[in-house]
Amino acid sequence: MHHPIPGSHKHRTRIRVRYAETDQMGVVYYSNYFVWMEIGRVELVRERGFNYKELEQTEGLFLSVIDATCHYLYPARYDEEIVVQTEVVNASSRTIEFAYQIRSAGSDRLLAQGSTRHIWLNREWRPVRLPDQYREVLRIG
Amino acid sequence: MHHPIPGSHKHRTRIRVRYAETDQMGVVYYSNYFVWMEIGRVELVRERGFNYKELEQTEGLFLSVIDATCHYLYPARYDEEIVVQTEVVNASSRTIEFAYQIRSAGSDRLLAQGSTRHIWLNREWRPVRLPDQYREVLRIG
Amino acid sequence: MHHPIPGSHKHRTRIRVRYAETDQMGVVYYSNYFVWMEIGRVELVRERGFNYKELEQTEGLFLSVIDATCHYLYPARYDEEIVVQTEVVNASSRTIEFAYQIRSAGSDRLLAQGSTRHIWLNREWRPVRLPDQYREVLRIG
Amino acid sequence: MHHPIPGSHKHRTRIRVRYAETDQMGVVYYSNYFVWMEIGRVELVRERGFNYKELEQTEGLFLSVIDATCHYLYPARYDEEIVVQTEVVNASSRTIEFAYQIRSAGSDRLLAQGSTRHIWLNREWRPVRLPDQYREVLRIG
Numbered sequence: 001m002h003h004p005i006p007g008s009h010k011h012r013t014r015i016r017v018r019y020a021e022t023d024q025m026g027v028v029y030y031s032n033y034f035v036w037m038e039i040g041r042v043e044l045v046r047e048r049g050f051n052y053k054e055l056e057q058t059e060g061l062f063l064s065v066i067d068a069t070c071h072y073l074y075p076a077r078y079d080e081e082i083v084v085q086t087e088v089v090n091a092s093s094r095t096i097e098f099a100y101q102i103r104s105a106g107s108d109r110l111l112a113q114g115s116t117r118h119i120w121l122n123r124e125w126r127p128v129r130l131p132d133q134y135r136e137v138l139r140i141g
Numbered sequence: 142m143h144h145p146i147p148g149s150h151k152h153r154t155r156i157r158v159r160y161a162e163t164d165q166m167g168v169v170y171y172s173n174y175f176v177w178m179e180i181g182r183v184e185l186v187r188e189r190g191f192n193y194k195e196l197e198q199t200e201g202l203f204l205s206v207i208d209a210t211c212h213y214l215y216p217a218r219y220d221e222e223i224v225v226q227t228e229v230v231n232a233s234s235r236t237i238e239f240a241y242q243i244r245s246a247g248s249d250r251l252l253a254q255g256s257t258r259h260i261w262l263n264r265e266w267r268p269v270r271l272p273d274q275y276r277e278v279l280r281i282g
Numbered sequence: 283m284h285h286p287i288p289g290s291h292k293h294r295t296r297i298r299v300r301y302a303e304t305d306q307m308g309v310v311y312y313s314n315y316f317v318w319m320e321i322g323r324v325e326l327v328r329e330r331g332f333n334y335k336e337l338e339q340t341e342g343l344f345l346s347v348i349d350a351t352c353h354y355l356y357p358a359r360y361d362e363e364i365v366v367q368t369e370v371v372n373a374s375s376r377t378i379e380f381a382y383q384i385r386s387a388g389s390d391r392l393l394a395q396g397s398t399r400h401i402w403l404n405r406e407w408r409p410v411r412l413p414d415q416y417r418e419v420l421r422i423g
Numbered sequence: 424m425h426h427p428i429p430g431s432h433k434h435r436t437r438i439r440v441r442y443a444e445t446d447q448m449g450v451v452y453y454s455n456y457f458v459w460m461e462i463g464r465v466e467l468v469r470e471r472g473f474n475y476k477e478l479e480q481t482e483g484l485f486l487s488v489i490d491a492t493c494h495y496l497y498p499a500r501y502d503e504e505i506v507v508q509t510e511v512v513n514a515s516s517r518t519i520e521f522a523y524q525i526r527s528a529g530s531d532r533l534l535a536q537g538s539t540r541h542i543w544l545n546r547e548w549r550p551v552r553l554p555d556q557y558r559e560v561l562r563i564g
Contacts (some may be wrong), residue, residue: 019324020172020317022165024219031457032487035302038454042301042361053361065453069492078165079324079335093231160465161458170315171347176443179313183442183502194502206312210351220465220476302452306445308500313443360447 010087011044014105017080027075034068037100040086043117044098048137061121063096070114074080074104081105088140093129095119096138129139146270151228152185158221175209178241180188181227183191185239189278201264202206202238202271205277211255215245222246229281236260237279284339292369296387299362309357317352319382322368323398326380330419342405343412345378353398356386363387368421372378375411377401378420433510434467437528440503449499456535457491460523463509464539467521471560483546484553486519493537506530511563512534516552518542519561 015036023029041063045052054083055061076082083103090097095117102112130138156177164170182204184194196202217223224244231238236258243253263269271279297318305311323345327334337343358364365385372379377399384394404410413419434485444450456466463469464486470473478484510553513520518540525535553561 016202018317019164019320020170023160024163024165024167026410027488029160030491031454031461034454034457038301050524051361062448064448064495064560066495067493068495070490072487072489072491079333151357159458160461166344166346171350172313172320175313176441189428192502203307205354205357206306207354208352209312209354213346213348213350216346220474234387301446305442305447305448306447308447311443410465 001133010083010085011040011047012083013040013043015039015082015084017076017078017082019078022078025075027077029070030070033070033072033076033102033114034116036082036084036102037068037070037086037098037114037116040084040100041098043084044086044088045138049136050137055134058072059131061128061134062121062123063118064117064121065118066095067117068114069116072112074111076102076104076111082111088138089115090117091135091138091140093135096130101112151226152181152188153224154181154184154227155157155223156180156223157173158217158219158223160219166216168218171213172212172244173212174211174217175257177223177225177243178209178211178227178239178255181225182239184226185229185245186279191275191278195273200272200275202269202275203257203262203264205262206257206259207236209255210256210257211253213253215250215252217243217245217252222253229279231258232276232279232281234250234276235268237271245251257259292367293322293329294365294367295322297321297363297364297366299358299360301360304360307341307357309359312352312354315352315354315358315384315396316398318364318366318384319350319352319368319380319396319398322366322382323380325366326368327420329346332419334418337416341413341416343410343416344403345400346403347398347400348377349399350396351398352394354394356367356391356393356394358384358386364393370420371397372399373417373420373422375417376409378412431435434463434470434505434510435508436463436466436555438462438505438507440499440505442501445501448498448554450500453493453495456493456499456525457538457539458510459505459525460491460493460521460537460539463507463523464521464541467509467511468561469498473557473560475515478557481512482554482557485544485546487544488541489518490540491537492539493535495535497532497534499525499527499534505534511539511561512538513564514558514561514563516558517550519553 036135039140068118085101089099100114160172163168224246226242230240238258241255303310303314365387367383371381379399382396444451444455508524508530512522520540523537
C-alpha cells in the first residue's frame with residue numbers, strides 16, 4: 001500500500017472491566033492495567049500472524065519483562081468497555097518495547113498510557129536472539 | 142501427650158487484608174478467600190515439617206484441586222487481620238481434603254468457612270499415590 | 283412458544299484465558315474460575331435487559347455471595363477460549379442461585395462446573411427483597 | 424538526632440510469595456510487584472503512627488496513584504520470602520512519591536525496584552492538600 005494510514009499498525013483490543021478488577025475506591029486497582037497491557041501485546045502478536053502460546057511451547061521462547069511503567073489520567077470503572085491500543089516502539093533481535101494507550105471505548109477518553117520492555121529468554125532462562133521470521137513480524141510500526 | 146489440647150491440630154496462620162483484595166462493594170472480593178485457603182494449607186504442610194515447594198520440585202508431586210467450596214458469613218475488610226484455621230479432614234493415599242475457618246483476628250468472629258479436595262498428580266499429570274513418609278505427616282487431625 | 287428449546291435460557295459468554303490467570307503448574311489457578319462465574323452472571327443479567335452496574339448505582343441493590351462451589355474436571359490453559367454457560371437455578375424475592383458450566387470453546391469439553399448463591403443487600407448492608415420488575419427478568423430458566 | 428543512620432527511614436516489610444502470584448513461566452507475574460509496593464507504603468504509613476484505612480474513613484483522604492514504574496532484575500519465586508523496602512522520596516502538600524526495593528530475604532539479592540507517585544483526593548475525587556499533621560509524619564526520609 002502506497003499511503004499507509006497513520007496509526008494503522010496500532011493494534012486495538014476491547015476489554016470489559018470486571019468486578020474483580022475494582023477496589024474499594026470504586027475504580028480499577030492500579031496493577032490491573034498491567035494485566036490489560038499483557039492482553040494488548042498478546043493480541044498484537046496474534047494479529048500479526050502467530051501466537052505467543054506457540055512461541056513458548058514450540059520455540060521455547062519467553063518474553064520476559066524488564067521494565068514496566070504506567071501513567072494514570074482517569075480511573076477506569078466497573079463494567080466500562082475499554083480499548084487497549086498497543087504498538088511496537090522499539091525492537092532489536094534481543095529486546096522489544098511496547099507502548100500502550102488505554103481508552104474508554106465510549107468516550108475515547110485516554111485513561112492511562114504505559115510501556116513495557118522485554119528480553120527474549122530460552123527455556124534455560126538465558127537471553128537469546130529472536131529468530132528472523134519472528135523479527136520480521138514483530139518489527140516497529 | 143495425655144491430654145491433647147482441643148483444636149491443637151488445627152493450623153492457624155495470620156494474613157492482613159490487602160487493598161488489592163477489596164472490590165467496589167468495599168469488602169474482600171469473594172474469590173480471594175480461596176487464595177487464603179491455599180496459604181492455610183501450605184502453612185499447615187510447612188508446620189508439619191516439609192514444604193510444598195520441595196514436594197513439587199523434588200518429588201514431582203502436585204496437589205491438584207478437584208473441589209472447592211466457601212460459605213460466606215461476614216465480609217472481611219481492608220487492613221483487617223484475619224486468621225485462617227486449617228485442618229486435614231480426610232486423607233487417603235490418593236486424595237486429601239482440607240477444611241478452613243476464616244476468622245477476624247480481633248473479634249474472633251467467623252467470617253467464612255470452606256473446604257478443598259485434592260488429588261496428587263505426577264509431572265505427567267497422572268494421579269499417583271502419596272509416598273508413605275508424606276502420608277504420615279499429612280494424616281487427619 | 284409451545285416447545286421450549288432445552289437449554290435455551292442458558293446464557294453463554296466467551297472468555298480468553300489470560301497469562302495472569304495461570305500459575306506455575308502451567309494451568310489456570312483455581313480461584314480464577316470464580317471470577318469467570320461473576321462474568322457469566324453479569325452477562326446473563328445484561329442479556330435479560332438491564333445491567334448489574336445500574337442496579338448497584340440506581341437502586342442501591344448489591345448481589346452478595348453467601349455460597350460458592352466449584353468442581354474441577356480438566357484444567358483450563360493459557361490462551362484457550364472458554365465458554366461460561368450460566369443459568370438461574372433458584373430465585374426468590376430475597377435470594378438467587380446460579381449454576382455454571384465452564385467449557386473449552388474448541389472441544390466443548392466440560393472443564394468445571396460450579397454454583398453461587400446470593401442474597402440482595404441494600405446500601406446499609408441489610409437483606410432486602412428484589413423489586414418485582416427485576417424478579418420477573420431474573421426468574422429461573 | 425545528630426547522626427542519622429543512613430537508610431534508617433526505609434521501612435521494611437516481609438511477604439511470602441503466594442502460589443496465586445506465580446504464572447506458567449514458574450515465577451511471579453509482573454503485575455503483582457505493584458501489589459507488594461502497595462503493602463510496602465501502607466506499612467510505612469503504619470510504622471509512622473497512623474493508618475491508611477483511617478485516613479480514608481475518617482478524613483476522606485485517598486492516595487490516588489498517577490505514576491507507577493518497576494524495573495525487574497531477577498524473578499521472585501513461589502514460597503520465597505521477600506522484603507519490600509519502602510521510602511518517601513518526594514513529598515509536598517499535594518503529592519507524594521515512594522521508592523521501593525524488592526529483595527530476596529534469604530540472599531538479600533535485589534529482585535526489582537520501582538516507584539509510585541500519588542496525589543491526595545477527597546471523597547469527591549478532587550485533589551486536596553494533605554493536613555499538616557499528616558505531612559509531618561509523611562515527610563521525606
